[in-house]
Amino acid sequence: MSADGMPAALSPYVTTLAAYDLGPGSGGVHRGLxxxxLSITIPEADPVDIAWVGRPGPGRRLRAAVAGLHLDAAELRQRGCTRGLWLTLTPPGAAALLGVPASALAGExxxxxxxxxxxxDLPERLAACRSWAQRRALVERRLLAGLARHGDRAARRTPRAALAALSGTGRVEEAARLLGCSRRHLSGAVRAELGVTPKEYQRLVRFEAAxxxxxxxxxxxxxxxxxxAAASGFADQAHLTREWRAMAGCTPTEWLRTEGPTPQPPSQPPR
Known part of the structure; x- marks a missing residue:
C-alpha cells in the first residue's frame, strides 16, 4: 500500500482518485485544463455535458466520460447533482488498466x-455505494482486475523511459540523446503510444507545472x-500568458478568478 492508501500495484498508473463537488458557486460548470x-469523470447521478472550448460543433452528454491527452480546454457541465468521482491515469495506465493505448483517446x-x-456497470455500482470508502474500494478492485488482464502486455510496449526523459528535459533532442536514440525514433514511439508528439507532451508537462x-x-x-513563469521554463510572464490563452482559453488570472485554488482531494473538482 502506498503512502496515500493506493494499492502499490496501481501507484505507477493512477495519479488521482478523488470525489469532487462542483458546488453551487460554480453553477455546475468546470473548465477541464x-x-x-488521461481522466475519467463519473458523475454521481446526472450525466455530464462536455464540450471543447474553441472547437466548433456540439458537445457530448456522457454517463461516464474518459478523456485522453489534450492540448485544448474542455467545459464540463453538470445539472442537478454536481458531485461525482474523478480519476486520472498516467499514459502507461491507459494500456495497463483499460487495455487501450493512450493514443486511441488523444484529443477526444x-x-x-x-x-x-x-x-x-461501474457508474451504477458506484451509485449504489453508501460511502466514499466503498466507492474508492470498488474502483480500486476494478482497476486491479484490469491490470491483471492487460498489465503484462502493456509493460512490453509503453515507453516509460521516453516519458521520463521528455519530462526532465526542455528539448526533444536532449531527451533523445539521453535515451541513446534518434529524434525520429523517439517521435515515432511516443506518437504511437500517446497520440501526441514529444514536443506536445513536453508542452503539456510544462503547462501542468505552471x-x-x-x-x-x-x-x-x-x-x-x-x-x-520563470520557474516553469517560460521566457517571461507574457510567454506564460500567451500559452495559457492558447491552451486554456483564458489567462492565468482569469482562471484563478473563476475557479481559483480548490481544496485538495477528496473534494477537488476534475482537472
Missing part, C-alpha cells in the same frame, strides 16, 4: 462503456506570475 494524464472524450466494456505553481502561489501569496 490540458493535461499529460468518449463514453467509458464504449472504451472499456468491462467497466460499463498550473501547480500558480495554485501554490495563489494559496500562499508568496509569488507572482513572473516568478511562476
Amino acid at each position: 490540458p493535461s499529460s494524464t 472524450v468518449a463514453e467509458l462503456a464504449d472504451v472499456v466494456p468491462a467497466l460499463a 498550473r501547480a505553481r500558480l495554485v501554490a502561489a495563489a494559496r500562499s501569496g508568496a509569488a507572482g506570475l513572473a516568478d511562476v
Whole structure:
C-alpha cells in the first residue's frame, strides 16, 4: 500500500482518485485544463455535458466520460447533482488498466462503456455505494482486475523511459540523446503510444507545472506570475500568458478568478 492508501500495484498508473463537488458557486460548470494524464469523470447521478472550448460543433452528454491527452480546454457541465468521482491515469495506465493505448483517446472524450466494456456497470455500482470508502474500494478492485488482464502486455510496449526523459528535459533532442536514440525514433514511439508528439507532451508537462505553481502561489501569496513563469521554463510572464490563452482559453488570472485554488482531494473538482 502506498503512502496515500493506493494499492502499490496501481501507484505507477493512477495519479488521482478523488470525489469532487462542483458546488453551487460554480453553477455546475468546470473548465477541464490540458493535461499529460488521461481522466475519467463519473458523475454521481446526472450525466455530464462536455464540450471543447474553441472547437466548433456540439458537445457530448456522457454517463461516464474518459478523456485522453489534450492540448485544448474542455467545459464540463453538470445539472442537478454536481458531485461525482474523478480519476486520472498516467499514459502507461491507459494500456495497463483499460487495455487501450493512450493514443486511441488523444484529443477526444468518449463514453467509458464504449472504451472499456468491462467497466460499463461501474457508474451504477458506484451509485449504489453508501460511502466514499466503498466507492474508492470498488474502483480500486476494478482497476486491479484490469491490470491483471492487460498489465503484462502493456509493460512490453509503453515507453516509460521516453516519458521520463521528455519530462526532465526542455528539448526533444536532449531527451533523445539521453535515451541513446534518434529524434525520429523517439517521435515515432511516443506518437504511437500517446497520440501526441514529444514536443506536445513536453508542452503539456510544462503547462501542468505552471498550473501547480500558480495554485501554490495563489494559496500562499508568496509569488507572482513572473516568478511562476520563470520557474516553469517560460521566457517571461507574457510567454506564460500567451500559452495559457492558447491552451486554456483564458489567462492565468482569469482562471484563478473563476475557479481559483480548490481544496485538495477528496473534494477537488476534475482537472
